[in-house]
Amino acid sequence: MAGFLERITERWKVYREPGFFKKLDHKWTMVIDLDKCNGCGACVLACYAENNLPVVGKDECAMSRAFSWLRIERYIDGEYPDVKVKFIPVMCQHCSKAPCETGCPVYATYHNQDGLNVQVYNRCVGTFTCATYCPYDVRRFNWRSYKFEQPLDHQLNPDVTVREMGVMEKCTFCIQRIRAAKDKAKDEGRTVQDGEVLPACVQSCPTGAMIFGDLLDPNSKAAKLAKSPRRYRLLEELNADPSVIYLKRVMKEGPSKHG
């Protein structure tokens, strides 16, 4: 009982401070150079392969229930022949002030010590609140018990659970890879080095448009790029403080001078 009270009083002091969790171990961040991204979709497939995303088929896709945690949005401006096409990969933005996290009644989604917005699949009861609150529409729901047809289930990544019916899920920045890197670093008695953690999408990106790293490490590539004058964040006006940083596309706006 004494220990219990002590714990309460001790923690009260710490946790009354708003933003105490800014004292993070890491602040994983992804920098996406939109000028390099050519929209090829290799990252999308890498995500399917790494995270055991089910293939839902045509009918479910038609209902907008495709499972891609990471999608490439394509926006087209203008009419022929002045067509401007822009690509932007959108995945969970791991907001520091995530709207989804307040919504979950059971703490199935919360912020961890790595600055990640994480989802605990087994805790989820499926109230849909997080997905409704998410301004980026990146959360995906297990509408049914999706089956991996034999023997395609042999490709399932054992580091990631196969989520059951009724559970919300989303991009985790490949947290299993972060965990593996930390594990390795711990074995070797050091901290995680820059470039050691690569989410599947970053690893595969053929143009090298995606860079992943720790924002708290000032020497990391991502931290340097994050200071680029081209930096912006998606829907920044919502003040969700996302961890994904985009670098502006270099492109002439407006109609070109050629007829």
Next chain:
Amino acid sequence: MDRTITYKEASEDISGIITKTGWKYYAVLTLMAVSAVSFLFLPWAYQIYSGQGVTGLNAPVFWGLYLVNFIYWVGIAHAGTLISAMLYITQTPWRRAIARGAETMTFFALFLVSLFIFVHMGRPWNFYWTMPYPNQRQIWTNFTSPITFDVFAIGTYTTSSIVFLFFGMIPDLASLSHTATGWRKRLYTALSFGWRGTDRQWHLQAKACMFFGAFIMPLVVSVHSVVSWDFALSVVPGYAKTVFAPYFVTGALLSGFAGVLLMLSIMREAYPVMKKYVTAYHYDKVTIFVVVLSLIWSYLTLMEVVTGLYANTSQEIEHLKYKLAISPFSYLFALMIFSNSVLPLLYIFKKLRNSFFGRFIIPVFVLIGMWLERFLIVPNSLSRKFLPWMWHDYSPTWVEYSIPIGALFFFISMFMVFIKVFPIIAIFEVKEDIGIPMRKSH
């Protein structure tokens, strides 16, 4: 109130509603129960077995018909509380004959509210995780979540309503226990907790009722505003509106009053003896409330749209465009305005209030209109969120249509069982209404 009715007559009339049961009643009850099973429970079992995939919900539109019905029934529940609690405190005489019915409606509406929470969940078998209780996992609930607010608000509301309903019934049950026989007698005796009707008991009953009223009255405001925060606390265009709390509360009361009107009208038709106790006088009073609430509601609806337009952001404009013009359900907006803003105003004609039209048609339209209001807010806003790439329409499936309909049947069958067990009109309050017998009349 007809002052020529004797106390004995009143007692007999009302206990007659409980005891005199014809074959028609059983037929209707059976029909309702069977419908409830086939429309609600079987599809629900199917949905639990195969997952939320059987609904029309999809990636941006995660909240659909179930949540609409959840809010709707919370709204229906409100009039009961208002009539019984607020009007009790103000000692408004006309509440007496209709309060019990309204409270009963509240009780069963709240029952459906919990039902729809379960129906809309992805893993309803884990619903208890949303409630804070000591467990071996040492994990509690998130108190910043509007859903947790809901759990507390609706939990409190349900508990208070049950307490209020049964508390108010104690004198009646005691009175019934004297005449009833068999299991009824045992039930009434047990539930009357030894009520005798002494002056001290009456005195404390009055005081306690006053406190209940005082506690429950804030709930009228708080519960539906808490429900509105499920939406208003998000950032979704169409949800994040500061006007939502009063808007939802007003709408709730409007639909609740319409529900009370309709319920009373049906009961009166089914039990003509009730016409003695629920009279044109009551319709007069309740319809005035409907008119006033309808006017407030219209104003708030207008403001909801106008403030969106005034914001003039792409998000708000696209959302409004979709809601009013593009959505496959946009034509329902006109129906909503017609039934919630136009039709209730007809109640200003005194003749209409107690006519068939006023007793049945307008309440039905208001009930539909209020359902539409929630429907037009919930899925439509989600169809047009921030990133246009993810825009997607929502079309409910048969399961989603069937479960709310079944829930209505379930509501009716529960109500029908209730009126066969408990007095649907408060006997002692009706007697009070008739007047206390004095040798020298006042």
Next chain:
Amino acid sequence: MKRRDFLKILGVGGVGTGLGYFFGKASKPPAAELIPYLIPPVDVIPGVANWYPSLCTQCSAGCGIHVRVMEGRAKKIEGNPLHPINKGKLCARGQASLQVLYNPDRIKKPLKRRGDRGKGDFEEITWEEGLSLLSKNLTALSEKGETEKLYFVSSQTRGSLNSIINNFMASYGSPNYMQYELIQNKNLLFANHVSMGLNNIPHYDIANTKYLLSFGADFGTTWLSPVNYSFAYGQMRQGEDGIRGKFVQIEPRLSLTGANADEWVPAKPGTEGVLALAIAYAIVEDGYYKGSDAASWKALLSEYSPKDAAVVTEIAEGRIREIAKEFGQTRPSLAIGGENLARYENGMSGIVAVNILNHLAGNIGIRGGVIPNSNGSRTIDFKNNINALATAASASKVKTLLVYNTNPVFTTPKAMKTEESLRNIPFIASFSSFMDETTAMADLILPAHTSLEDWGDDFADPSVGHPVVTIMQPAVSPFFNTVGIGDIILSLAKGIGGKVKDKMQWNDFSDYLKDAWKANYSKDKDMLASALTFDEFWNQLLARGGWWPADQAKVKSVAVSPKGIEAHIAKASSRFEGDEKGFPLYLTTYAHSSYLDGRGANLPWLQEIPDPMTSVVWGNWIELNPKTASNMGIKEGDTVSVESPFGKINAHVYLYPGIRPDTVSMPIGQGHSTYGRYAKGRGSNPIDILPFKEDPNTGELALNVTRVKISRVISSEKMVKIEGSTKELGRNIVQTISPDEFNKMNKEVS
């Protein structure tokens, strides 16, 4: 409480307990089994992943991969970070090759035809039966002295597999080994051969160029070596020296690569070659060409003045000159051409024109330009193409056909009648692991390993300016009852016996491979320098995934002379089948970024990920300019029939502003009639309605050679696309800055 009530309660309690017990029992899974290793494999720790370097065979680029293997099962495929072609990156198709291995529709055992040919009625047989069946057939053929009536058709194989097949065919005595794929870049090879004297594809150094002019080459998804070029594209855009390369794409339909270009030049279909020559003319005329033979170039190109070309190509003269100016003045600049440019009847000449451009701008043999690859030249047989097989088969000159890893029935136009001619062949054996359209015609199916189970090697072409060889090693043990293609051939040789057996004395294909590498090792000085003994070298090879020199070889230059190419430049814009009135729209087809020539359509991942440009999944579509569509009263999602003079197919309409109003475009890859549950019956195959036309010089199939008409039809099938809206609505989702600002910014930063 009465005794009876007590008993009742006791009863209720008992029933409750029992129910609880059984409910508990039913709801808890039974204990799992723990299967230990019999003998623990070396270097395998359960729960810890092993990574095996290997080779990706999903297209001809030859990327190096790493296969993540846990407990004997391949879990993921990633790029090999050491590999110079893909530098650790991998495209969607390559990553999806995992599903080739674990595909539920794989042929799990040798099959023998039971019913009618092409009906898909097979019975399972054993490998001994299957191999003896085929070797008996071949023995019979050779006894009759008709060895030349054995035909072998495969995809464009390279390295040891190519050599063992050649070996086998030679020792058997048949000259008829042909390679066929829909996309084989023969036009490019031929053009480079005639204009630059190269026998392979040079390295296009996109990474270091400052001005990239691409004629229809969709190098981000399908052209030659997409991963390499994508990486290079990223380098070019944000290169280390901070100068952002400019990129202009010339094509009638904006491809994924084109969508990333700074400028899109929508030249009229079939006139891209003319446009290239007009730009060349402007370069010479406006004096950006510094060579001594300017006059003879001018004379050669005199027919292609920008003014005239402007009429033909529908690109303004000013713009042509502007491109010429930028291309001629920016150092280094680079012109590439392929795909659309090369898919006309005279497609080869378009690439010659592109080579002229590179020569005139002085881009050949410099960093950031065209770098000839010095290593191994492959001999391309420009005559022995699929049409030769079809003709021979129709004339009953083919007795036995062996098919490996290619699907001519699907990838040739109906007008060519491949299927009918194959019916004339008495015996067809397929080594495919999948029931594709050609395999369905076979009498005997001997399923070969997929690339993750087999040995092999590959000499990348195009390489990156220096030799790159990749080794393919089995990452997992065979999943089904299949045998490696090399081993099948060796067993066949043994089965046939005689001199074939004598010439092919290897135990298995891995021995063959090792022998081949011993030869390479003893020949190559660089390789000798890299390790002490062959065994060490071999181990290094397997550990790294291949061999490539540590430092880049010296760049050598070649010139294009006006004389050599005179015969090969386009005389006019390409011809199209179908008269303009009846068939008002040009049809351009393109290889889909996921399915390529149709081989990826059986992989659920590739079906599920949206097409990058249209976001359509699980189906096929036809792209139409919104203006054209509104003129015809067609809405998005409508089904239309696409009719050419050679046939008619149905497709769903996708409205795409990035296409010329007089052009429609369809991706290749869907429309399989067999090929597994995921591919079957999805959309239609545009190759079906093409005329049979090939480039006369190279024999490469021309895909953009017909006009079509479209009309609405009613269909219950729906097109499924992922996108909601493609308009940004001023929400600043993809924010941009102008190139000028960017350059200013870069200066400030540096």
Next chain:
Amino acid sequence: MKYFIAYVSVAVITFALGYKAYGLYFSDLSPVQPIPFSHKIHAGTNKIPCMYCHIYAEKSRHAGVPNVKRCMGCHSIIKTDSPLIQKLASYWEKKEPIPWVKVYNLPDHVYFPHKRHVKAGVPCQRCHGDVANMDRITREVVPFGLPYGMVSPLKMGWCIECHNNEAQKYIGTPVKNGTDCWTCHK
């Protein structure tokens, strides 16, 4: 009808008890193995260290069951005449692995690395009980699963308890991020 509430509550309570009892006492707490391997003889009498057979415990998340070769390493010499060893040998000769039955089974969504715990110095007995005295491996059970701290019910609260408090015994501090969900969940 009189005791309706009593009936219902008795039914509910007994149902819960039955359910719990199955999980505690009747589920496969001590499954029968294909070869009745005795830890008592190996780990107890002969004092063979755990890691001698469970070779992966310090390298991987799985502790691993000994491979058949390891068994045969000793038993091609020792007690070769025992019928059980002959059964083992027959597996070896048939080149078939032995289908051992899992005793400690964690759900799929739990990530439990043996490596981390072994390296932190948590003795195997802490979770697996006094294996050296068990003829057949049995998961220890205390009535109603209480107290959680003492045995291994493999429940979340039990893990947390150790991460928060008992870890001090092994590493001097509570486990860093020991109560973060993604430390143990996947």
Next chain:
Amino acid sequence: MDNSLLGIFQYVDDLLAAAEKCKKSGYGITIISPVPLVHEIEHTFGESKNPVKYFTGLGAITGYLFGTLFAITTSILYVLPRSGRPIIAIPPILLISYETTILLGVLFTLMGFIVLALAPSFKAKEYDVGLAIDSFGLLVDGVRENKFGDIEKVMREYGANEVKRIEKK
């Protein structure tokens, strides 16, 4: 031995007059009625005490404290940060304690009512069926055997229809 007398009246003013008379004589009186006569009785006998309010007040305060402490304690027992908000965020705590205030207030009031009003008479038997329907009873306690006649006379005088003797245990 003390016993009670129950007079059954038809009219309330008769009853009140009789009650007033009895009370003045020093008898303990209880009025039993099918409808609340709160105002009438107050008019005659003056306002009486209301002990329920103490229960209510206690419930409300307990509820408020419970809600606040519960929300705070549970959120720091197992810390899971979310959304840039402090672990102990005040606004939701206010809302939760608002609801628990009401909840416990209601429950305590009910409890108070049961304890004060119902529990004492839980085992009491009924005196007359009519008292629950349409007649009013005046129960006079502590009447000695020899005074029965007097009281009965008084009641009859004021218009009682019937006077019963009630035996109390």
